[in-house]
Amino acid sequence: MLIQRFETNERSSQAVACNGFVFLAGQVARDAPNAPIDVQTRDALKRVDALLAKAGSDKTRLVSAVIWMADIREFPAMNAVWVDWLPSGGGPARAVIESRLAYPEFRVEIGIIAAAKP
């Protein structure tokens, strides 16, 4: 069984493809730290798109998502961006919960499992 890793450094890989699935590291708004939640969500999802493309999948093939939010009261604003981004009828099994994140400049972190393209 082949394991393919993408954007690997000493601590993690941003994406790992294995056995028909693509696993993404928790994605944050690298290009928009300290921005409002809608901007951060959009930026993190842009990263999700790029990583899925690298690893052989795309957003029509999401199977699971965990969304960690620094402040769950921002759920509606996050969710509006998510819904706008998500392909119609393509929703993954999702959980959204509040957790303090590793770096205070980020308000949302998105973990994804997708199916690899055939």
Add this chain to the structure above:
Amino acid sequence: MLIQRFETNERSSQAVACNGFVFLAGQVARDAPNAPIDVQTRDALKRVDALLAKAGSDKTRLVSAVIWMADIREFPAMNAVWVDWLPSGGGPARAVIESRLAYPEFRVEIGIIAAAKP
């Protein structure tokens, strides 16, 4: 590779079957908001049973569970219901942690990965 989605709306699917696994969205006590933790756990697990059945699995085939609790001090009461529900010898790899949930009327949210039936 086929991806089957169940109870899909604009933001997510309650279950996704893909590549031999079934992924459930975080399940809460939809029919018992604001109820005590034991009632909420039982109700959420009833939803888990129904979704696994729809998606081609059942509770004898659980492989992974993450249980998010609004108040971890309710762990014993949650766990008693969980143990009662779980088939003997069928325990998944589990993590139980505290997180503020998206809606304050829910005290527990249960995320499941199960193996599909052959």
Add this chain to the structure above:
Amino acid sequence: MLIQRFETNERSSQAVACNGFVFLAGQVARDAPNAPIDVQTRDALKRVDALLAKAGSDKTRLVSAVIWMADIREFPAMNAVWVDWLPSGGGPARAVIESRLAYPEFRVEIGIIAAAKP
């Protein structure tokens, strides 16, 4: 599809092998409760190694990791031990977030998905 469970009790299994993957329960420092974060991280990872070996995998085959920390300010000390333990170029897709854990004597809990050996 075979599901193999390891160290199973009434509530969970410490490892489950299924369909080419190995899922671990959240691992804590069983042998080092109340120890500082570096000692706890090292102890939990020792458990990860042992369980992966039992279930037919090893730390060169990690695909996903979620690390829950009782206090995210301990991230650097946890991460130093993690990096030291991780095989070069073998990083999984990782998310590190803060969550109150089930037992106050533990400061870190590590959830792992690995690829099974062929």
